[in-house]
Amino acid sequence: MDAIEKKVRASFAKQGLMSTLDAEMTSVGTGTVEIRCSFDAKWTQQNGFVHAGVITSILDSACGYAALSMAPAESEVLSVEFKVNLLAPAVGEAFVARAVVKRAGKTLTICSADAYALNGGREKLIATMLATMMNVAEKAS
Amino acid sequence: MDAIEKKVRASFAKQGLMSTLDAEMTSVGTGTVEIRCSFDAKWTQQNGFVHAGVITSILDSACGYAALSMAPAESEVLSVEFKVNLLAPAVGEAFVARAVVKRAGKTLTICSADAYALNGGREKLIATMLATMMNVAEKAS
Amino acid sequence: MDAIEKKVRASFAKQGLMSTLDAEMTSVGTGTVEIRCSFDAKWTQQNGFVHAGVITSILDSACGYAALSMAPAESEVLSVEFKVNLLAPAVGEAFVARAVVKRAGKTLTICSADAYALNGGREKLIATMLATMMNVAEKAS
Amino acid sequence: MDAIEKKVRASFAKQGLMSTLDAEMTSVGTGTVEIRCSFDAKWTQQNGFVHAGVITSILDSACGYAALSMAPAESEVLSVEFKVNLLAPAVGEAFVARAVVKRAGKTLTICSADAYALNGGREKLIATMLATMMNVAEKAS
Numbered sequence: 001m002d003a004i005e006k007k008v009r010a011s012f013a014k015q016g017l018m019s020t021l022d023a024e025m026t027s028v029g030t031g032t033v034e035i036r037c038s039f040d041a042k043w044t045q046q047n048g049f050v051h052a053g054v055i056t057s058i059l060d061s062a063c064g065y066a067a068l069s070m071a072p073a074e075s076e077v078l079s080v081e082f083k084v085n086l087l088a089p090a091v092g093e094a095f096v097a098r099a100v101v102k103r104a105g106k107t108l109t110i111c112s113a114d115a116y117a118l119n120g121g122r123e124k125l126i127a128t129m130l131a132t133m134m135n136v137a138e139k140a141s
Numbered sequence: 142m143d144a145i146e147k148k149v150r151a152s153f154a155k156q157g158l159m160s161t162l163d164a165e166m167t168s169v170g171t172g173t174v175e176i177r178c179s180f181d182a183k184w185t186q187q188n189g190f191v192h193a194g195v196i197t198s199i200l201d202s203a204c205g206y207a208a209l210s211m212a213p214a215e216s217e218v219l220s221v222e223f224k225v226n227l228l229a230p231a232v233g234e235a236f237v238a239r240a241v242v243k244r245a246g247k248t249l250t251i252c253s254a255d256a257y258a259l260n261g262g263r264e265k266l267i268a269t270m271l272a273t274m275m276n277v278a279e280k281a282s
Numbered sequence: 283m284d285a286i287e288k289k290v291r292a293s294f295a296k297q298g299l300m301s302t303l304d305a306e307m308t309s310v311g312t313g314t315v316e317i318r319c320s321f322d323a324k325w326t327q328q329n330g331f332v333h334a335g336v337i338t339s340i341l342d343s344a345c346g347y348a349a350l351s352m353a354p355a356e357s358e359v360l361s362v363e364f365k366v367n368l369l370a371p372a373v374g375e376a377f378v379a380r381a382v383v384k385r386a387g388k389t390l391t392i393c394s395a396d397a398y399a400l401n402g403g404r405e406k407l408i409a410t411m412l413a414t415m416m417n418v419a420e421k422a423s
Numbered sequence: 424m425d426a427i428e429k430k431v432r433a434s435f436a437k438q439g440l441m442s443t444l445d446a447e448m449t450s451v452g453t454g455t456v457e458i459r460c461s462f463d464a465k466w467t468q469q470n471g472f473v474h475a476g477v478i479t480s481i482l483d484s485a486c487g488y489a490a491l492s493m494a495p496a497e498s499e500v501l502s503v504e505f506k507v508n509l510l511a512p513a514v515g516e517a518f519v520a521r522a523v524v525k526r527a528g529k530t531l532t533i534c535s536a537d538a539y540a541l542n543g544g545r546e547k548l549i550a551t552m553l554a555t556m557m558n559v560a561e562k563a564s
Binding site for chain 4: 221222224248249251273275
Binding site for chain 1: 152153155156157158161182183184185186187188189192193194195197198199201202217219220221222223224225226227280
C-alpha cells in the first residue's frame with residue numbers, strides 16, 4: 001500500500017457515517033475509488049428501496065477520495081457540490097459506488113461516479129453523480 | 142391534520158432512514174415541508190462534521206414530501222435528481238431542512254430546499270438543494 | 283454609479299455574447315444582478331421557444347456578475363458549474379434573469395437565479411439556476 | 424440515412440440557435456450525437472473565451488438529440504434540467520459536444536456529454552454535462 005492509498009484509507013476510516021453504513025473501500029487507484037455497502041432496512045425510503053441520500057453518501061465519499069488521491073500532499077478535500085441522477089430503484093443485496101476524476105486542478109477537482117445495485121452477482125446502474133471537490137490545507141492535529 | 146398532511150406523514154413514517162436518523166417532520170404545508178435531525182457522531186465525515194450525504198438525505202426527503210403535498214391524490218413521488226451545494230461545515234446540535242415547491246407539474250415537480258445548522262438557538266445556512274421530483278401512480282398494497 | 287457597479291458594467295460590456303443577444307444589464311446591487319434580452323427567432327429551438335442555452339447564458343452572466351459585485355477588489359469571477367431546471371417553455375417578448383448571492387466566500391461564491399418570460403407586462407417563471415462561481419486574480423492588461 | 428437519423432436531423436435543422444451558431448451535427452447514432460461549432464467573437468465572455476452559455480447550448484442540443492434517437496416514434500424531447508461543469512477556458516478554433524444516453528426510460532432519459540476545444544488538430548476537454556430529458560407526445564402540425 002503506497003503513501004497515497006494509506007492517506008486515503010486513513011481518512012475514510014475516520015468517517016463515522018461510512019462505519020455506520022458498514023461501508024468498505026474496495027479499491028483505491030490514482031483518481032479512482034470504489035466504495036461498497038450492504039442493504040439494510042435501516043437505510044430505506046418509503047418503498048423499501050435504499051434512500052437516495054444513502055446512495056449519495058457512498059457516491060460522495062467515493063468522489064471525495066478519488067479527488068484526494070490526486071490532491072497535493074498537504075491537502076485534504078471537501079465537497080463543494082454534487083448533482084445526482086437516480087436511474088433505477090436502489091434494490092439489491094449490496095451497492096457499489098465507483099468514482100473517477102475527470103479533471104484534477106490546483107484548487108478544484110471534478111469527479112464523476114456511478115452507483116450499481118448488486119443482485120446475485122449481477123450489477124445494475126442505479127445512480128450517477130457529477131461532483132466538484134475542493135483541495136484545502138490540511139489542519140495540523 | 143388534513144388528508145394531505147396525513148398522507149405525507151404516513152409515507153414519512155415508512156422511511157427506514159428517517160427513523161434511523163431520528164428525524165422528525167416538524168412542519169407540513171401545501172408545497173412546504175420541514176425535517177429536523179440531531180447531531181450524532183454516527184453521521185460524520187473525517188473532520189467530525191455531519192456527512193454531506195446525511196444533510197442530502199433530509200433535504201431530499203423534505204423536497205419529496207413538499208412535492209407529495211401538491212401531487213394528485215393517487216400519486217406518490219420519487220426523486221429524479223437533485224443538486225446540492227455545501228455552503229458551510231455541518232457543525233451543530235441539530236440540522237433542519239426546509240423545502241418549497243417552485244413549480245408543481247402533472248408529471249414533474251421542481252423543489253428547492255435549504256439546510257441549516259442549529260447552535261444555541263441560532264441558525265446557519267449550510268447547504269442548498271435544487272431537485273426534480275416525479276409523480277408516479279401509487280402501487281396498490 | 284459606484285465603483286462596484288462600474289466594474290461590473292465594464293466587464294459585462296466586454297461579453298461579446300451579451301452584445302450579440304442585445305442583452306441589457308437592467309439592475310446591479312450588492313449581490314444582485316438583473317439581465318434582460320428580447321425574443322428573436324435567431325435564438326430558438328425546434329418548437330420556436332428560446333433555446334435553453336440562451337436562457338442559461340443570461341442566468342449564468344447574472345450569477346457571475348452578482349458574484350463579482352461581492353468579490354475582493356482585484357478579483358474577477360469565472361463560472362465553475364451550474365445547474366438549470368427548465369420550468370416552462372421560453373415563450374415571450376422578452377426574458378429577464380435575476381440572480382442573488384446565497385453565500386459569498388473567499389474563493390467560491392454560490393448564487394441562485396430565476397428567469398422569467400415577459401408577455402404583455404406579465405412575468406412567468408421559466409427557469410431556475412443554482413451556480414458556483416470562483417474568484418480569480420484579475421489579469422493585468 | 425435511416426428513419427431515426429432523419430427525424431433527428433430534421434428537428435436539429437429547425438433550431439434557430441444552431442443555425443445562428445453555424446453549428447453542424449457531425450454524427451448521429453443510437454443514443455449518441457455529436458455537434459460542432461466554430462469560434463466567433465460574437466459568442467465570447469469578458470476574457471474572449473466562448474461563453475459558458477454557448478458551450479451549454481451545443482451540449483444541451485447534443486443531449487436532447489441523443490435522447491431523441493432512443494425515444495418512442497411519436498415523441499419529441501424537451502430538456503428538464505442539466506448541470507454543467509466548466510473544466511477549462513473555451514479557447515479554440517472550434518468546439519465539439521459529444522452526448523451519450525446513460526439510461527433511456529419511457530418518460531425520462533438521462534444523458535451525459537463532454538465538450539472539447541479543438542486547436543490545430545488537438546482536442547481538450549473543456550466542459551461536461553449531466554442532463555435529464557423528457558419524452559413528450561409530438562404535436563400535430
